[in-house]
Amino acid sequence: MSVKKVGKQAREAGTLSKAALDYHRKAPAGKLAIIPTKPMETQRDLALAYSPGVAAACLEIRDDCTKAGELTARNNLVAVISNGTAVLGLGSIGALASKPVMEGKAVLFKKFANIDVFDLEIDERDPDKFIEIVASLEPTFGGINLEDIKAPECFAIETKLRERMRIPVFHDDQHGTAIIVSAAVINSLELAGKDIGEVKTVMLGAGAAATACLELLLSLGLNRENLLVCDSKGILTTSRNDLTAEKKRFARATKKTTLTSALTSADLFIGLSVAGALSERHVATMAEKPIVMALANPEPEIRPEIVRRVKPDAIIATGRSDYPNQVNNVLCFPFLFRGALDVNATTINTEMKIACVRALADLTKQAVPAIVMQAYGGEEISFGVDYVIPKPLDPRLIAAIAPAVAEAAMSSGVARLPIEDFSDYKRSLMQFIYRSGLVMRPLMEQARTDPRRVVFAEGEEPQVLQALSTILEEHIAKPILIARRSVLESRAKRYGLDLKIGSDVEVCDPESDPRYRDYWQLYHKILGRRGITQDTAKAAVRTQNTVIAALMLRRQEAEAMICGVVKPYRNHLRHIEQVIGTHSASPHMLALTLLVTSRANIFLADTHIGVAGSAEDFVAMTLLAATEVRKFGLEPKIALLSSSNFGSHDDISALRMRKAVALLHEHHPDLEVDGEMQADTALDENLRARLFPASKLKGQANLLILPDLNSGNITYNALKILADGKVIGPMLRGCAQPAHIVTNSTDVQGLVNMTAIAVVDAQQRARTV
Secondary structure (H helix, E strand, O other), X not given: OOHHHHHHHHHHHHHHHHHHHHHHHOOOOXXXXXXXXXXXXXXXXXXXXXXXXXXXXXXXXXXXXXXXXXXXXXXXXXXXXXXOOOEOOOEOOOOHHHXXXXXXXXXXXXXXXXXXXXXXXXXXXXXXXXXXXXXXXXXXXXXXXXXXXXXXXHHHHHHHHHHHOOOOEEEHHHHHHHHXXXXXXXXXXXXXXXXXXXXXXXXXXXXXXXXXXXXXXXXXXXXXXXXXXXXXXXXXXXXXXXXXXXXXXXXXXXXXXXXXXXXXXXXXXXXXOOOOOOOHHHHHOOOOOOEEXXXXXXOOOOOHHHHHHHOOOOEEEEOOOOOOOEOOHHHOHXXXXXXXXXXXXXXOOHHHHHHHHHHHHHHHOOOOOHHHHHHOOOXXXXXXXXXXXXXXXXXXXXXXXXXXXXXXXXXXXXXXXXXXXXXXXXHHHHHHHOOOHHHHXXXXXXXXXXXEEEEEOOOOOHHHHHHXXXXXXXOOEEEEEEOOHHHHHHXXXXXXXXXXXXXXXXXXXXXXOOOHHHXXXXXXXXXXXXXXXXXXXXXXXXXXXXXXXXXXXXXXXXXXXXXXXXXXXXXXXXXXXXXXXXXXXXXXXXEEEEEEOOOOEEEEEOOOOOOOOOHHHHHHHHHHHHHHHHHOOOOOOEEEEOOOOOOOOOOHHHHHHHHHHHHHHHHOOOOOEEEEEOHHHHHOHHHHHHHOOOOOXXXXXXXXXXXXXXXXXXXXXXXXXXXXXXXXXXXXXXXXXXXXXXXXXXXXXXXXXXHHHHHHHHHHHHHHO
């Protein structure tokens, strides 16, 4: 390596180190905090949370220990425990110095699986004493994740703790790695056309992770007779007298002694050793289509580009994020524990680990959502030599792995709390990832009862195609795609979608659809007196997919439409206004957006159109929005917002909102609505009670009527970012037929949500027409 390159790497490492220190030092220090899950606002709250009320919970658990899972956080609480003897690549740095790593592990549990964690750094190197300390913690935790404990002590520690404790004990350095490696091996063998029972395998490394990998692969069908294991001194053979008990299990009676001899004609190499341990010369002697898993970190046994020079057909995995096929334990441990905790498993057994392997392997072969591709720079991802295991940021992992693990725990007899409805369980898991799930559930269920024909104007776009998989799987709509058939077939194949055109989906090809003449003539008839010539109409129907979708809706060839994935919102709105128009009962259209945040679900109107100008317009907007809120199974609690609080000043906007409230109180007395008020007054019941005790609005408002488009759009975008809000919408209301315009930032789940909303709109329209 050149001096220049070494210098560059040193500078980059120094920059990263400084950034990491600043990241950890920023107040509050570290990466974890404890947040109460129950109210702590009043004296009564305190009396329930602690003395004297807490005694009731204590006595309940004393009389029935299974009640601990109902009355405490134990069943969702994991301990991440280390003694600091083998921390990352840093070695034995001590318990206290390992704490940043353990905090990091804890936040991964929380981020990816919503599991709470206490990180425990135990300053004890004696294995027996360490075991006693950890075993004594069983009343506190639902599971134990052992981390960064050196071999060979880690073997005995895990084995003895598993024997003593009736909760899952899992050494992630061993078994997490084994699960990910095994999934990658299974898929790589499939791509290479090789059988796991026949491949010649070489393992370089004989530590904790390597041993666990071999045990799991053997349980999956790897033939021990075709396996050679090497440590730093060569092949593990029966003639060596320096082997530990763990290594003796993999010793072979063979005359071969070196890594070089072991690799000749080998199909599979797994390295869990040190950087640079595998050379170009070694790889050259391997079989055709070799599988090379160089997993030493941060520098692998051999770089992928070196492997490719001598074996262009190789399938390669590393532990690095800057190469394809990263073996990363975060693919496993959060979701494995999620499944184990949710059935109150007594252990994590081989059956559960194999279920995790199979789930990972199977997920890799499914179409990859656009949201995943976006997270990785927009690159196209599909099952192949550069994608043999899922990406760590794939939101489907939790719903793929946790149910598989839970089911394996149940079938193997270690589950104490069986899951009765796995469909419901999977939906609850996805609700954690897509926080819109819970509030959307009533509409999703209603859509499934009577799927309707929904036309997607941008039928070729990746987000639409990815959403289509869920839409078809969940049976929430009968989709129609406006798309060029050749492009659609090509992209469906690229994304691994098995679309059956004509049965799964209907396609309207703007280049060749036989209805083209009917469409342009209708468009010209509608807009002929508004400057649209026949030639303009013909061009629009060839090039403006939103026009086609709106015409299909008008001709009753579709029952709802969705557009807006590309081009500005108002471009689509103009076409919808011209072709479909407003509902007879609505003076204007409005855009209603729901923000799902960790603290509240808030509907905002109007966020994208903003034509309301009079008090009467705001009354109509409020009534329209309230009807939509009820579709979500919620009773609207409405605040008309202003810079004024109940008459505190009299500018034009405040007077308009004040009059609208008066009209609503007069003509719709049953509606829980008040104003004009400021936003904090609407959201803070205590503040509102002090300012205006007689307010009709009780509790926190869930529907905010904004005074103009500027305030609506600014509020929506600010809350979306600052409150980390999940967006549902915008939902177009007041249109003569069900039509919705999403925004360019709408993700795949957002499209699925809007499809369900569109279907429910179509169902309701069918009942009233």
